[in-house]
Amino acid sequence: MNGSVTMRYASDGCDHESAPILSVEQVRRYLIERVLPVAGKEVVATETALGRVLAEDQRALMNIPGADNSAMDGYALASRDSERAGEFRLVVSQRIAAGQVGQPLAPGTAARIFTGAWLPPGADTVVMQEYCRIEPDGTVVIHGPITRGANVRRAGEDIAADACILRRGTRLRAQELGLAASVGLARLPVFRRLRVALLSTGNELVEPGAALRPGQIYDSNLYMLAGLLQGLGCEWFSAGWVPDDPTQTHEALERAAEAADLVIATGGVSVGEEDHVKAAIREIGHLDLWRVAVKPGKPLAFGRIGATPFLGLPGNPVSAFVTFCLFVRPFVQRSQGIVCGQGGADTVPRSFPVEAGFEWSGAKKRCEYLRARLRLTENGATIVEIYPNQSSAVLTSAAWAEGLVEVPEGHTVAHGQTVQFFPFSELLS
Numbered sequence: 001m002n003g004s005v006t007m008r009y010a011s012d013g014c015d016h017e018s019a020p021i022l023s024v025e026q027v028r029r030y031l032i033e034r035v036l037p038v039a040g041k042e043v044v045a046t047e048t049a050l051g052r053v054l055a056e057d058q059r060a061l062m063n064i065p066g067a068d069n070s071a072m073d074g075y076a077l078a079s080r081d082s083e084r085a086g087e088f089r090l091v092v093s094q095r096i097a098a099g100q101v102g103q104p105l106a107p108g109t110a111a112r113i114f115t116g117a118w119l120p121p122g123a124d125t126v127v128m129q130e131y132c133r134i135e136p137d138g139t140v141v142i143h144g145p146i147t148r149g150a151n152v153r154r155a156g157e158d159i160a161a162d163a164c165i166l167r168r169g170t171r172l173r174a175q176e177l178g179l180a181a182s183v184g185l186a187r188l189p190v191f192r193r194l195r196v197a198l199l200s201t202g203n204e205l206v207e208p209g210a211a212l213r214p215g216q217i218y219d220s221n222l223y224m225l226a227g228l229l230q231g232l233g234c235e236w237f238s239a240g241w242v243p244d245d246p247t248q249t250h251e252a253l254e255r256a257a258e259a260a261d262l263v264i265a266t267g268g269v270s271v272g273e274e275d276h277v278k279a280a281i282r283e284i285g286h287l288d289l290w291r292v293a294v295k296p297g298k299p300l301a302f303g304r305i306g307a308t309p310f311l312g313l314p315g316n317p318v319s320a321f322v323t324f325c326l327f328v329r330p331f332v333q334r335s336q337g338i339v340c341g342q343g344g345a346d347t348v349p350r351s352f353p354v355e356a357g358f359e360w361s362g363a364k365k366r367c368e369y370l371r372a373r374l375r376l377t378e379n380g381a382t383i384v385e386i387y388p389n390q391s392s393a394v395l396t397s398a399a400w401a402e403g404l405v406e407v408p409e410g411h412t413v414a415h416g417q418t419v420q421f422f423p424f425s426e427l428l429s
């Protein structure tokens with residue numbers, strides 16, 4: 001997207017109707033280009049680093065495995081002592097369990113060995129105990145032929161000493177923590193957590209736990225967004241429930257921006273007279289406002305309050321949910337210091353083709369994201385179904401779903417047609 005075009009619209013103080021219409025990809029790219037990742041670092045214990053973003057490359061100071069070792073319980077021998085075919089017999093000269101170090105293997109003998117034990121000097125092969133027979137005199141009878149190097153895990157075959165095992169910008173999953181521990185790293189340098197302020201706007205909103213008066217509804221967006229942010233490893237705090245009032249909106253946004261790395265507001269970015277967020281951001285900072293060609297989730301605002309980025313999501317809960325998945329998540333991930341495409345997290349969600357078990361007439365001018373679920377049919381095929389009510393106010397659809405089906409602009413869907421399914425694993429973590 002041409003940034004200067006958007007800036008022109010933005011600083012013109014345009015309103016919703018005149019805002020440019022942009023595609024999902026254009027908006028995603030525009031946002032990603034404007035990320036300023038957190039720079040602060042801290043060192044944490046490896047076992048507490050799940051979900052954190054690695055701040056420095058990590059190298060192995062050793063080979064993993066550290067030495068040739070046995071992959072099986074069996075007998076270690078020198079392959080030159082084996083017969084090409086048929087049975088052969090060797091004296092068992094020593095016993096080596098995991099954690100023990102054996103003696104050099106006497107020529108023409110075998111060592112009883114267990115999984116993980118280092119091979120004694122002179123041995124190059126392990127024969128599984130299932131292929132061995134112990135004689136009453138303690139010798140071992142082995143059925144040849146054997147393959148040199150069989151059942152041996154070679155020194156450095158997993159990791160070579162001095163190799164970079166984890167790259168800066170990797171979001172750490174359980175397997176990365178295990179890998180770090182395997183080379184002896186008890187602590188890891190990570191970026192500090194991104195701190196996000198959440199703000200719900202609307203006179204009608206009430207905090208769950210309080211009594212509802214006529215006309216009021218409980219705020220669901222704050223709780224949903226707090227969960228989504230926690231899933232991404234962010235810190236969050238509520239910057240309050242803001243009534244539809246210009247002064248209070250202005251004050252709440254300024255306060256939120258002072259304490260946060262990112263401010264996310266829901267509601268109040270639409271066309272209505274009661275939508276004060278846009279005006280407030282223009283007063284105290286800078287605003288880009290778009291109509292994104294996406295359903296649900298048309299209005300989306302991005303701006304800055306001082307140096308703090310601001311994202312304004314639609315108030316309808318499903319619209320807020322979908323726009324979070326499509327736009328906020330990649331922005332947040334980059335802000336956390338995650339490098340795209342690097343183990344653990346990707347900023348561009350991946351999808352896979354599935355057969356549609358539904359029909360859809362399509363939203364014509366917008367790319368649609370339907371709340372969907374996979375189902376295994378009796379003949380073993382996987383099809384995707386959609387929730388019957390796809391209204392952007394029906395949050396039950398998102399709770400029911402396992403992912404989103406994308407219906408590109410101008411497309412319809414017929415039964416049996418192939419559609420792209422984005423599992424929530426690609427959108428929420």
Ligand code: AMP
Nearest residue numbers: 200202219220221267268270314315316
């Ligand atoms: P708005 O974008 O402010 O025009 O809101 C659009 C719709 O979403 C209205 O029906 C609001 O009542 C509803 N809504 C806005 N914010 C929330 C929220 N935090 N939780 C639940 N519904 C909301």
Ligand code: MG
Nearest residue numbers: 201202267268
């Ligand atoms: Mg509102």
